[in-house]
Amino acid sequence: MSVTLKPVIWxxxxxxxxxxxxxxxxxxxxxxxxxxxxxxxxxxxxxDAILRMRAFGSCAFLLVSFILAIGxxxxxxxxxxxxxxxxxxxxxxxxxxxxxxxxxVYSWYLNLSPLNPLLALFSxxxxxxxxxxxxxxxxxxLALVILLALAFTSHDFWLSFLTPRLWKSLHMLIYLAYGxxxxxxxxxxxxxSGDPFFVMIVCASALGLVGVHLAARSVSRAPEGTxxxxxxxxxxxxxTIADKxxxxxDLGEGEKVAIFRYDGKLSALTNLCAHQNGPLGEGRIIxxxxxxxxxxxxxxxxxxCAPAPFTEKVATYRLRRDLDRLWLxxxxxxxxxxxxxxxVNEGVADGG
Amino acid sequence: MAGDGxxxxxIGYINAVPQPLGRFLxxxxxxxxxxxxxxxxxxxxRTADPGWAVxxxxxxxxxxxxxARPYPVLRVPDGEGRKPRAYLLAGEGKYGVQSQADGLYGRxxxxxxxxxxxxxxxxxxxxxxxxxxxxxxxxxxxxxxxQSLGRWRLTGEICDGKxxxxxxxxxxxxxxxxxxxxxxxxxxxxxxxxxxxxxxxxYFLLTDDKDGVNARRxxxxxxQLVSVEGEIERVDNFYIFKSDPETMRAAGP
Ligand code: HEM
Ligand code: FES
Numbered sequence: 001m002s003v004t005l006k007p008v009i010w011x012x013x014x015x016x017x018x019x020x021x022x023x024x025x026x027x028x029x030x031x032x033x034x035x036x037x038x039x040x041x042x043x044x045x046x047x048d049a050i051l052r053m054r055a056f057g058s059c060a061f062l063l064v065s066f067i068l069a070i071g072x073x074x075x076x077x078x079x080x081x082x083x084x085x086x087x088x089x090x091x092x093x094x095x096x097x098x099x100x101x102x103x104x105v106y107s108w109y110l111n112l113s114p115l116n117p118l119l120a121l122f123s124x125x126x127x128x129x130x131x132x133x134x135x136x137x138x139x140x141x142l143a144l145v146i147l148l149a150l151a152f153t154s155h156d157f158w159l160s161f162l163t164p165r166l167w168k169s170l171h172m173l174i175y176l177a178y179g180x181x182x183x184x185x186x187x188x189x190x191x192x193s194g195d196p197f198f199v200m201i202v203c204a205s206a207l208g209l210v211g212v213h214l215a216a217r218s219v220s221r222a223p224e225g226t227x228x229x230x231x232x233x234x235x236x237x238x239x240t241i242a243d244k245x246x247x248x249x250d251l252g253e254g255e256k257v258a259i260f261r262y263d264g265k266l267s268a269l270t271n272l273c274a275h276q277n278g279p280l281g282e283g284r285i286i287x288x289x290x291x292x293x294x295x296x297x298x299x300x301x302x303x304x305c306a307p308a309p310f311t312e313k314v315a316t317y318r319l320r321r322d323l324d325r326l327w328l329x330x331x332x333x334x335x336x337x338x339x340x341x342x343x344v345n346e347g348v349a350d351g352g
Numbered sequence: 353m354a355g356d357g358x359x360x361x362x363i364g365y366i367n368a369v370p371q372p373l374g375r376f377l378x379x380x381x382x383x384x385x386x387x388x389x390x391x392x393x394x395x396x397x398r399t400a401d402p403g404w405a406v407x408x409x410x411x412x413x414x415x416x417x418x419x420a421r422p423y424p425v426l427r428v429p430d431g432e433g434r435k436p437r438a439y440l441l442a443g444e445g446k447y448g449v450q451s452q453a454d455g456l457y458g459r460x461x462x463x464x465x466x467x468x469x470x471x472x473x474x475x476x477x478x479x480x481x482x483x484x485x486x487x488x489x490x491x492x493x494x495x496x497x498x499q500s501l502g503r504w505r506l507t508g509e510i511c512d513g514k515x516x517x518x519x520x521x522x523x524x525x526x527x528x529x530x531x532x533x534x535x536x537x538x539x540x541x542x543x544x545x546x547x548x549x550x551x552x553x554x555y556f557l558l559t560d561d562k563d564g565v566n567a568r569r570x571x572x573x574x575x576q577l578v579s580v581e582g583e584i585e586r587v588d589n590f591y592i593f594k595s596d597p598e599t600m601r602a603a604g605p
Contacts, residue, residue: 028391036393037396050521108520
């Protein structure tokens with residue numbers, strides 16, 4: 001957690017994480033550029049620049065696919081959660097690989113002509129009206145611009161500068177970028193060399209990604225609170241919330257609340273972590289504090305404040321009970337507002 | 353905590369990873385590394401064959417008569433057991449040699465450059481400096497006039513002659529379209545690669561039936577399978593396809 005922003009903080013686990021990602025990337029590139037050419041069945045070697053643009057382009061695609069799978073995978077199986085916390089470095093690496101791809105396209109396909117390469121990028125092919133021969137590079141440009149913007153704003157400085165909500169919306173553009181990359185490949189490479197195995201890999205990645213997202217959605221969808229009076233919503237049975245864990249209540253319009261049970265008490269906080277909007281409700285109570293599963297920011301359950309010396313605060317909510325049934329006030333308190341925790345055993349048998 | 357690590361809770365800034373979770377992550381890491389290495393190898397190994405071309409980048413000097421057909425073509429007369437040959441000319445980078453050739457058409461010249469060969473196509477990549485210089489006339493022969501092979505509808509791909517003849521590997525297809533268009537705009541002669549041969553050749557210098565040099569007319573069709581009608585002429589070893597752009601249409605694969 002931060003009191004002030006540091007450039008980048010390195011932990012051993014971060015180094016191992018980055019090391020594995022870089023190793024996978026280097027192995028891919030070396031296998032593609034150095035080992036495989038000896039095994040290719042070609043009458044003359046493929047141009048170095050073309051082999052490189054393909055190696056770096058396909059590598060960037062695979063990395064981005066994997067990055068996008070981490071979120072839903074960790075919803076489905078919590079053991080993937082550690083892969084989440086350093087996703088940003090992973091993203092920056094993928095963006096650099098994409099830049100290498102573009103560099104080789106630029107220096108080989110777009111360079112050395114009467115047109116300036118940047119102008120050439122947009123004017124060499126203008127067949128927008130057709131599918132075959134469509135200027136697929138334009139989708140690459142869109143993806144690259146997004147990847148660069150996300151890599152550039154990946155540091156926590158931008159997170160607090162832009163506010164977590166805006167930052168999160170900006171970073172959702174990665175899905176647009178992914179769609180653009182798939183279009184870029186489908187209209188370009190598939191129509192060019194059209195290797196069926198590559199087509200299969202790309203389709204499997206894209207469909208697999210849609211699959212894990214759908215699966216994760218069905219897991220994480222909380223039961224919609226049924227309206228009691230106007231502001232109080234039914235939050236289910238107390239007895240079914242596990243100790244030191246939370247139930248997530250979906251209030252609609254993206255607002256979710258995490259109701260934690262700990263030390264025989266119940267408290268409700270927003271589900272959004274003040275750091276990067278991580279899902280607090282998927283975290284746990286550790287040392288008496290709600291602990292975010294993403295980067296470990298902590299909050300006291302009764303007032304949503306991070307313990308000193310930290311300064312982060314999240315919104316709290318009021319709870320009330322009707323026998324074993326829990327009711328949640330949908331009107332959020334300002335971040336850091338203390339709410340008296342609701343005791344679990346108040347004359348009523350705790351079913352658990 | 354359950355032994356399979358499913359219940360382990362890891363926080364990024366704490367270094368110690370609980371044991372079963374650590375094993376799980378190590379396995380995931382290993383799978384990612386191995387799969388990436390394997391994919392790199394397999395995808396690159398499966399690269400499509402760009403086709404044979406002679407690209408030793410042998411530097412040669414050839415003497416002959418420069419003609420505009422309408423792209424600059426060097427006609428080299430027979431002699432010492434050689435048949436007469438015609439060379440297509442292109443410049444360095446994505447440029448034609450129209451500006452160097454200007455004013456020299458119909459004259460004897462010596463052309464210096466690198467030789468590319470693919471099928472019936474011979475192309476010289478003319479040096480930027482002193483690539484085409486006026487030479488003494490030879491009394492040996494006047495180049496033969498083009499011989500007409502009649503009207504044809506051909507199916508094939510429009511490429512830029514330079515990349516296709518071997519300057520790039522591969523130098524055709526839709527992935528390469530923007531690059532090919534740039535070559536054509538720069539004055540590199542377009543080449544039609546037919547799926548079927550006409551009198552032994554699958555390669556044709558592509559012009560339009562007005563003998564115009566307006567490669568932009570073909571831009572939307574470059575790199576894909578098209579069919580088009582036109583007159584075919586033979587000039588020594590090489591063929592010219594004077595196509596009628598009105599009849600050009602996309603052909604099924
Ligand atoms: C300015 C932006 C971009 C341009 C101009 C561009 C251009 C190209 C070109 C010309 C090709 C065809 C290469 C060939 O096989 O001859 C290509 C292929 C490809 N590009 Fe891009 N690209 C851009 C951005 C991107 C980005 C951001 C990504 C992914 C993160 C990407 C991924 C790919 C992939 C996966 C291929 C197919 C490689 C293969 O055939 O194995 N490109 N791109
Ligand atoms: S989102 Fe980073 S700690 Fe919660």
